[in-house]
Amino acid sequence: MEKLNYHYQDAWRYTTTATCQSPIDVVADKLVDGPAMAIDWSGLTISPLLKKEQVIGDQFFCHGKLVIDGQTVELVRFHIHDGFEHLWDGQSGAAELHLVFKRADGGTLVLAVFLDENPQAEAIFKPILDGTAAKVDLTTFLPKNKKTMMTYMGTLTTPPLKKDVEWLLLKERLGISPVDVVAFAQAYPDNYRKVQPLGNRSVVRHQITSLP
Numbered sequence: 001m002e003k004l005n006y007h008y009q010d011a012w013r014y015t016t017t018a019t020c021q022s023p024i025d026v027v028a029d030k031l032v033d034g035p036a037m038a039i040d041w042s043g044l045t046i047s048p049l050l051k052k053e054q055v056i057g058d059q060f061f062c063h064g065k066l067v068i069d070g071q072t073v074e075l076v077r078f079h080i081h082d083g084f085e086h087l088w089d090g091q092s093g094a095a096e097l098h099l100v101f102k103r104a105d106g107g108t109l110v111l112a113v114f115l116d117e118n119p120q121a122e123a124i125f126k127p128i129l130d131g132t133a134a135k136v137d138l139t140t141f142l143p144k145n146k147k148t149m150m151t152y153m154g155t156l157t158t159p160p161l162k163k164d165v166e167w168l169l170l171k172e173r174l175g176i177s178p179v180d181v182v183a184f185a186q187a188y189p190d191n192y193r194k195v196q197p198l199g200n201r202s203v204v205r206h207q208i209t210s211l212p
């Protein structure tokens with residue numbers, strides 16, 4: 001299947017009129033402090049997994065939920081970007097995992113988990129990419145230490161760049177195996193969109209109160 005060509009991504013902007021797009025560069029000095037977020041992570045457990053090749057890149061369909069400040073959001077799918085899409089003070093990293101959720105009102109929320117290479121980590125993503133994993137343990141996708149979340153409103157980062165997407169960026173990172181880093185580079189080389197202007201948006205920093 002022909003895949004989205006990231007070399008021609010400047011042409012994608014014509015697929016939307018949105019000015020508040022994603023990804024963005026998260027600049028520490030410009031963060032706005034917001035209220036604490038109460039997050040129940042316990043709905044992310046072991047799920048059946050279905051890999052589907054799509055033009056925008058492989059999507060992995062699974063089930064799970066998060067409860068954020070009393071609101072439940074349902075996990076629909078996840079995918080991986082080889083290299084960060086969101087930058088942190090202009091800095092990139094090994095990979096960015098996007099967990100795509102549906103809100104009760106039909107809106108879209110994406111939880112981004114930033115992945116750094118850690119030689120001590122076990123390979124958890126390669127069997128998933130290879131299609132040999134029928135189930136996935138979603139708890140292994142999250143760092144143990146979850147203290148800080150950045151939120152802002154943006155778009156999806158692949159055409160048609162759907163608007164009004166709520167982004168949650170987990171500041172604490174997950175260490176992943178060099179085996180996984182190589183697998184991402186082979187399967188999805190440089191499939192990241194360039195950062196977009198922040199415009200008049202704010203990126204809000206929340207302390208996380210993990211429940212229960």
Ligand SMILES: [Zn+2]
Nearest residue numbers: 079081098157
């Ligand atoms: Zn993505």
